[in-house]
Amino acid sequence: MTSLGAIAISITLPIILVSIALFVISIYLDKELLIVVENNTVTVLPASCGSKIYVVFNNSVTGSRVEITYRYCRSFEGRYMITDSAAYEYYSMGFMDVNKSISSYRGEYIAFCSESSIYIGIDGFGRHVPPGSCIVVTSLGMVLKNMLREIPGFPWISIPT
Numbered sequence: 528m529t530s531l532g533a534i535a536i537s538i539t540l541p542i543i544l545v546s547i548a549l550f551v552i553s554i555y556l557d558k559e560l561l562i563v564v565e566n567n568t569v570t571v572l573p574a575s576c577g578s579k580i581y582v583v584f585n586n587s588v589t590g591s592r593v594e595i596t597y598r599y600c601r602s603f604e605g606r607y608m609i610t611d612s613a614a615y616e617y618y619s620m621g622f623m624d625v626n627k628s629i630s631s632y633r634g635e636y637i638a639f640c641s642e643s644s645i646y647i648g649i650d651g652f653g654r655h656v657p658p659g660s661c662i663v664v665t666s667l668g669m670v671l672k673n674m675l676r677e678i679p680g681f682p683w684i685s686i687p688t
Contacts, residue, residue, distance in 0.1 A: 554649065561652055574650050576600035582639050582662065583646040589613040595629060597637065599649075603664070605632030638663045 555562040561574040580597040591614035596606040607626050608618070618625045639645055640661040647654055647662055656662060 554647075554652075561649060563652065572650070572652055578650045579648075580664070581648045582637075583648070584639070584641045585643040586610070586614045586617060587642040589617050591617075595639075597632075603632065603634055603637055605629040636664065 555564075559574060561572040561578070563570040563572070578599045580599055580603070581594055583592065583594045585591065586593050589611075591611045593614055594609040596609075598604045598606060606629065608615075608629055610618075615625060638661060642658055644658050645656045645660060645662055647656070647664075
């Protein structure tokens with residue numbers, strides 16, 4: 528069964544980190560750069576505020592292709608899901624407007640797990656991850672902020688929230 532999850536954590540730093548389970552890749556995105564760290568190689572690509580992020584996979588119950596789209600500029604904003612009627616019914620359970628739910632999402636964290644392979648694309652950059660993997664996209668700013676909180680005497684600097 529394909530499992531979708533999204534948890535919102537608010538911050539103001541416009542940077543994200545993508546960690547992919549069972550796959551060694553890190554992706555950092557700010558308002559101007561997309562930095563990919565993979566197998567000790569760093570690739571730097573242009574990006575922009577409003578970057579399109581999309582996740583594509585096949586629903587393991589219906590077999591349907593599913594694409595979920597977000598935009599990123601300081602936080603994730605859900606846009607829409609594209610799929611067929613079988614998968615839409617599966618996710619809506621007959622009573623929820625899936626696209627309304629996705630488009631209302633605002634936050635700093637998204638996660639996807641799938642028994643099938645997952646494809647993530649960000650502004651022309653894309654990667655497939657193997658079946659049984661998860662993709663977790665979270666703000667690098669939030670990671671750094673949480674690390675700083677572990678330092679005795681924090682906050683010795685001001686981080687806007």
